[in-house]
Amino acid sequence: MNNSRKVAGIAGIASVLWVGFTAAIAASQRRLVFNPTIKREVLNPRSSGHRTRLVTLRAADGTRLSGWLMKPAVVGPHPAVVYFGGRSEEVSWVARDAGKLFPGMTVLAVNYRGYGDSHGDPAENHMVDDGCMLFDWLAARSHVDPGRVAVVGRSLGSGVAVQVAMQRPVHSVVLITPYDSILAIAQRRFRAVPVSFVLRHRFESVKYASELKAPTYVVRAASDDVVPHSHTDLLVSKLGRLHLDEIIPDSDHLNIPYLPATQDKIAGFLATQFAQARPTTAG
Template sequence: MLTSLVVVALLAYGAACAALFFFQRSLLYFPQPAHVDTPHVPVDGRPGVVASHRALAGAQAVLYFGGNGEDVTQNFAPLAQAFPQHSLYLLHYRGYGRSSGKPTEADIADDALALFDQVHRQHPQVTVIGRSLGSGVATRLASQRPAARLVLVTPYDSIEDIAAARFRVFPVRWLLLDKYASWRYAAQVQAPTTVLMAEHDEVIPRDSTEMLMTRFAAGRATLHVLPGAGHNDISLAADYVRLLGGAR
């Protein structure tokens, strides 16, 4: 009887691990349709992938990478306010907004590189911004390309660590496909970096953001904690737009 119970428990645990493995991306990515009709441009060499776009003449541009459940078109207006002199490019991840396909870390990272190279040919001063999930995309990109400035909103040290803490009974580190290990790339970032942390972030643990800060070269990153803000409403904080735009 005891042996049978152990076998049943092991089979149930194995089935749970299998389900976690096969459905993990549905737990990480929550594609949203585009609710705001913004101009958009295709990303060079990435069929079906687009970015919302505001074209302005000049050397400066902004690349924006959003959260895992974000419609980036809804951040078009605050970005335009924060960067009135910059061209804007807000990437629609695969399956999000007006982009087709399915999101994976590898594809999003490649799409981000392609978009940066496309923008950098016309605008040599590119500010790279990543929010929540997008902070990992932005950090990785800034470690590989000459960003003029990096801005990270509610960032993490590693999605892998957060997932492992959340699903303690499962071997998450073995199962996880998309790890978003920002710690691996932060030391290679050469751009001045602004980190915006929500005081009451209920999604990204404070110690994950603080650990990420230690990964950058000394003096490279500056942390700002926005009082009273949560993970999803940080953009409503009084100083958000000012700090996003680079004011001190």
Template sequence: MNYKFVLGFILIVYTAVCVIVYFIQDKLIFFPRPIDRESAGRITESRSCLEEVFIDTPDGVKLHGWLCRKDIHAPVLLYFGGNAEEVSWLHENHDFPRDWSLLFVNYRGYGLSQGKPSETDLKKDALLIYDYMMQELGVAPSSIVIKGRSMGTAMATHVAGHRNVDGVILVSPFESILQIARSTFPFLPVKLLLRHPFHAAKDAAGVKAPLLCFLAEQDQVVPPSSSQALYDAWAGEKELVVLPNHDHNTIMSELYLWQNIKLFLHNIREN
């Protein structure tokens, strides 16, 4: 057997796998869910509190979402969704306290938002959404809480690390996409290949706002150990709620989760 030939063949295959992973990684991380203009209009008309929000980014992309507006001084909950989540479903959600305004904007490439998602752009957009809310939407909230789910926990943590917020709610957070990718592809040089590492724990280490964190013990997408690592890195006051009978896709259906969220929001508003 020609061992040099075999070794060379293995090296070629390994290199090819690395190249393929590098170029398809966006498809492994982001799963945009579009909607059409007609559907967006029906959503806006479905509740009297809803108004459409359009935000122009410095690089010429138009973001789209909704504000469920209460009164001008009502506290605001700003929501960031998961990597396969089109956030218009929130217009049907009645679990949030009714005296809070709710702002939810789709990522680039999701819903009616233009553009293509990337870590750098999504984090810039998250700060832009916060600033737009404060400067352009005519709200002067008594309290601001950021909620993120899965990939959205990285954006929520980033905003909390760079803007004033009164609290943060994270559902299925992670230490970093890099850490998850390393455990998923231990045979690949992930650090060299990954363009979107999402180092959420680095932001968490500088956040003083109180945290309510949920992890699903049966999560097969975000390992509970990664959620725990993000929680451990959080610098401010924090509370961890472990849901033993749920996974990544069922955690948001848990009544106990929403009971804890309502209590957390109530305490923030009272304080």
């Protein structure tokens, strides 16, 4: 009887701890999925190949979003790129590196809600809705060719880029260290927690991948302990128009976008695709 009571007591404690841990995951999921960086990575960002200016745009609900617009010095219309950053990424560095990453292209890099000088709180639905708004705003600029607007997403932002590409006539897609879904990564990390019941921000790119109509370039890190290659494999296997799936030598999840090899390859892919003017339709 005593042993039975001890077992029951231990089971009861374990249940309480499990419930408590699950509740903690549910309550803190925004912090687990997003890690807003307020401080600028580059204090006074300027592209060597563009005219750079700070822009402040309003989301559909009035939230103020802040970032940078970079325009080539020569007269347009130009092909263009909307950039979506990672979980902890403040995007001022894109303004600094745009001359190498996106030569001859107009570039819009805006911080997510709660990141940099952007107001509000991050959430998947806001990121996707804001991303569509940014695409529309950029495509409407007089110096931009609306038929040649690409999206580039890094890590968490790859999920934003995929969903924007589903809803807008995106010309080309670049996904840097992308994943099948944040839900799948969370389930791998928290095996004892019913993540599917508590996670709101799922970023399930794999659900949309087969319907992407734009040529898609996947760039992986040689060593990635944030997005294991198995999670990228699942996404790649579903992509509707995979152009190339490539690993950058000597790269990891953090340094990959800054490496000259990465920047050269992305610039080359986009230049080649933009040379092929073609109609695209939203999915």
